[in-house]
Amino acid sequence: MTEQAVEAPSFTPPTRFAVPGRIAVSNRAAALWQTATLTEIRRETPHAATYRFAVPAWAGHLPGQHLMLRLTAEDGYVAQRHYSIASAPDDAGHIELTLDHVEGGEVSGWFHTVAQPGDEVEVRGPLSGFFAWPGDRPALLIGAGSGVVPLMSMVRHHRAQGLSVPLRLLVSARSPEELIYAGEFGAETTPVFTRRAPQGAPVGRMAAAHVAPLLAEQPPGGWEAYVCGSNAFAEHASRLLVAAGQPVERIRIERFG
Amino acid sequence: MNVTRGFTGRPRAHNAGLPPGQYDAGDDWPVLSAEVTPELSPAEWTFRVDGLVEEPHTWDWDEAHALPGSVYEGDIHCVTSWSKFGVRFGGVSLDAFLDVVRPHGSATHVVAYSHTGYTTNLPLADVTGGKAWIAWEFDGKPLSPEHGGPARLLVPHLYFWKSAKWIAGLRLLDQDEPGFWEQNGYHARGNPWEEQRYSGD
Numbered sequence: 001m002t003e004q005a006v007e008a009p010s011f012t013p014p015t016r017f018a019v020p021g022r023i024a025v026s027n028r029a030a031a032l033w034q035t036a037t038l039t040e041i042r043r044e045t046p047h048a049a050t051y052r053f054a055v056p057a058w059a060g061h062l063p064g065q066h067l068m069l070r071l072t073a074e075d076g077y078v079a080q081r082h083y084s085i086a087s088a089p090d091d092a093g094h095i096e097l098t099l100d101h102v103e104g105g106e107v108s109g110w111f112h113t114v115a116q117p118g119d120e121v122e123v124r125g126p127l128s129g130f131f132a133w134p135g136d137r138p139a140l141l142i143g144a145g146s147g148v149v150p151l152m153s154m155v156r157h158h159r160a161q162g163l164s165v166p167l168r169l170l171v172s173a174r175s176p177e178e179l180i181y182a183g184e185f186g187a188e189t190t191p192v193f194t195r196r197a198p199q200g201a202p203v204g205r206m207a208a209a210h211v212a213p214l215l216a217e218q219p220p221g222g223w224e225a226y227v228c229g230s231n232a233f234a235e236h237a238s239r240l241l242v243a244a245g246q247p248v249e250r251i252r253i254e255r256f257g
Numbered sequence: 258m259n260v261t262r263g264f265t266g267r268p269r270a271h272n273a274g275l276p277p278g279q280y281d282a283g284d285d286w287p288v289l290s291a292e293v294t295p296e297l298s299p300a301e302w303t304f305r306v307d308g309l310v311e312e313p314h315t316w317d318w319d320e321a322h323a324l325p326g327s328v329y330e331g332d333i334h335c336v337t338s339w340s341k342f343g344v345r346f347g348g349v350s351l352d353a354f355l356d357v358v359r360p361h362g363s364a365t366h367v368v369a370y371s372h373t374g375y376t377t378n379l380p381l382a383d384v385t386g387g388k389a390w391i392a393w394e395f396d397g398k399p400l401s402p403e404h405g406g407p408a409r410l411l412v413p414h415l416y417f418w419k420s421a422k423w424i425a426g427l428r429l430l431d432q433d434e435p436g437f438w439e440q441n442g443y444h445a446r447g448n449p450w451e452e453q454r455y456s457g458d
């Protein structure tokens with residue numbers, strides 16, 4: 001081997017938004033399809049259910065990561081979609097996903113109308129370290145609809161590990177019946193209802209008034225913000241954060257398409 | 258093959274334009290980006306090409322538009338498994354920009370970076386010879402901010418994370434240097450026909 005002078009220096013762009021670089025993704029796990037066996041189905045809301053799987057060789061994940069799931073038809077046709085992991089990392093050999101029943105949806109439709117315990121699907125992952133939260137920094141979580149799924153993994157992790165780092169969750173749902181994980185939220189959570197609210201609670205979109213108090217109580221080192229949901233929601237919520245003074249390079253967004 | 262019990266998939270016509278593992282998103286154009294959509298006006302937009310070139314150059318909006326226009330008509334493919342057929346982007350071929358800066362013979366790769374700081378790496382051969390564009394129009398209208406407007410890179414033969422939104426520049430290098438998603442486990446090249454989704458594929 002000969003020594004070669006490297007002419008072009010390593011490159012960092014002249015802007016502030018950068019890869020966190022603090023979370024390594026296992027390339028082996030990401031490349032490998034594994035069989036996941038459905039062990040339990042729990043209804044969350046009229047339109048969402050949680051699917052628990054045994055994945056014996058699961059390499060583990062960090063809260064916030066997602067996986068790729070595929071279904072194969074008899075004729076070889078394959079459908080694959082991304083799903084966030086709902087469970088906390090320390091659920092040895094098991095993972096949970098929570099799926100919205102999308103009207104006319106190919107994959108979510110199969111889950112909601114056909115799937116039963118004992119069925120097998122294939123998964124690869126975990127994927128993407130960018131949205132992950134290892135539990136190290138104060139985290140301000142904002143989600144809507146099934147966008148609460150990766151955020152719930154963070155909340156569960158926070159609880160399971162007894163972490164003291166500040167954590168807040170703002171979650172938007174159409175109505176109390178459609179609030180996924182409603183029974184599991186604690187003092188860290190503020191729900192926002194857009195169509196129908198419990199008696200005495202206001203109805204309306206997530207607004208500056210929800211975000212401002214959280215940004216006013218800045219923890220030491222500031223918040224790392226995680227926004228998850230439909231693209232329309234992600235745009236709205238990230239604008240609220242920027243308007244309230246959250247630095248753009250400390251907002252991570254996961255858009256469900 | 259691991260057949261999923263009771264899964265038939267949606268009725269579908271065979272489509273030779275669909276790479277393996279992809280579905281036709283029809284009229285939908287999903288938005289996927291990890292960062293806040295920047296507020297970037299055409300007047301603020303610039304595009305720079307430097308690194309291993311004879312003459313680094315920065316174009317502003319008007320200078321870039323003064324280059325000969327070029328249109329891409331065809332399909333695009335996102336790693337999240339949707340494809341979109343028969344799209345029409347307007348802009349300028351990357352070759353027109355590279356002709357001005359004159360790459361060194363030693364340049365083998367580029368890092369594309371955006372005004373948000375997003376980066377993605379590509380072999381130089383994947384962005385030359387009429388294979389890549391700087392695009393500012395979609396379907397004859399200005400490209401919307403959430404899809405990368407005022408201007409994005411367009412490399413339609415690779416997965417769409419390579420087509421950096423809000424493109425700010427290209428740096429030519431003599432080595433491959435992973436960008437944002439590539440450091441987060443995505444494939445270095447991302448050819449949809451070979452299903453190069455994740456590192457190791």
Ligand SMILES: Cc1cc2nc3c(=O)[nH]c(=O)nc-3n(C[C@H](O)[C@H](O)[C@H](O)COP(=O)(O)OP(=O)(O)OC[C@H]3O[C@@H](n4cnc5c(N)ncnc54)[C@H](O)[C@@H]3O)c2cc1C
Binds near residue numbers: 102108146256283
């Ligand atoms: C990183 C990431 C994480 C995600 N995490 C989650 C999660 O935790 N939970 C979750 O629920 N979702 C999640 N999603 C969304 C998920 O990946 C799927 O997009 C979602 O489940 C819909 O897939 P589907 O196959 O059911 O619907 P699709 O079949 O993809 O259909 C989507 C829409 O297109 C319409 N459509 C398209 N083609 C046709 C056709 N030929 N005929 C009729 N209708 C059609 C459907 O009616 C439907 O409205 C995530 C997405 C990403 C990118």
